[in-house]
Amino acid sequence: MGFWGKILGGVAGFALGGPAGALMGAALGHAADTGAAPGQQRIPVSTADIAALIGGRESLFAVSVVVLSAKLAKVDGVVRREEIDTFKRLFHVxxxxxxxxxxxxxxxxxxxxxxxEFAGKLGEAFADNKAMLEDVLHALVQIARADGPVNKAEGAFLRGVHAQFGLDAAAWERARGAAPRAPGGVAEGDPYAVLGLSRDVGDDEVRAAWKRLMRENHPDSLASKGVPEEFIRRATDKVAQINAAWDRIKRERKL
Structure with a gap:
């Protein structure tokens, strides 16, 4: 069963109630796929347990992004076709x-x-991959904007997701488009903004930020953590952006 194929288990489980039900449904679907008898399975008690049972964090990701996107679309009372189409485009269903x-x-x-609850579970499972969580938040911002400017209800929802993901203020600014994200912005933009730094930081701090961002965004690292292919492609672009910013700073500082 592929990445989105495990969604079917989540749909069945959702009737059990809440995020635990959706994730348990995916877990049971995976157990059936692998031939494991229900009696042989320990009941998951944490996100890590559930993710392990359903064959990796990609299934947790799948259920969570669908639920978050749907609830965001409904938060202002009406789900519009533009929001649904944007969700399908961004997550390549x-x-x-x-x-x-x-x-x-x-x-x-x-x-x-x-x-x-869903945002918290996703944030917990990918706490070691803040860059991917930031990409999810950025996608949710685009869904909110699909039918017009972000309204008060949508803004509060996005802020709540940001908090549950455990992201910093710089990630919020990038996710809502107030700071550079695209590789094309490096040439003429501020390389320090790309690294999430101010210009008055020391050389060691710049180097540490570059290394951290490279670890978080390296495509091979993301692939090993069950991140969807679309986010791996974005990570490849971000690595180029990060390296270009680092190269500019090195030249400016003669490092």
Whole structure:
């Protein structure tokens, strides 16, 4: 079963109630795929347990981004076609999985469960990969803007996700488009902004920031952590951006 294929288990589990139900549904689906009898499975008690049982964090990611996108679209009262189309475009849902993903989207949209539980579970599972969480937040910002300017309800939702993800203020500015993100912005933009630094920091701090960002965004590292292919492609672009910024700073400082 592929990345989005495990969504079907999440749809069934959502009827059990809340994020634990959705994730448990995915876990049970994976157990059935692998031939494991229900009685042989220990009941998951944490995000890490659930992720291990469903075959990696990619399944946790799949369920969580669908639910967060659906609840964001509904937070202002009306889900618009532009928001749905933006979600499908950003997360590249394959045609063969549209039905399953659509069912989970609809159930999440109509449920009374708190989105913060889902954001918290995703933030916990990917706490070692802040760059990927920032990309998810950026995608949610684009969904919120698909039908017009971000309103008060959407803004509060996005701030809540930002907090649950454990991201810093610089990540918020980049996610909402107030700081450079695209590789093309490096040539004429501020290389320190790319690294999330001010110009008055020391050489050691600049070097440490560059190394940290390279670790977080390296495509091989992301692939080993169950990050979807689309985010790996974005990471490749970001690595080029980070390296270009570092090269400019090295030349300026004669490092």
């Amino acid at each position: 394959p045609p063969e999985n549209l039905v399953e993903v659509g069912r989970l989207f609809d159930r999440a949209r109509d449920s009374a469960d708190d989105y913060e």
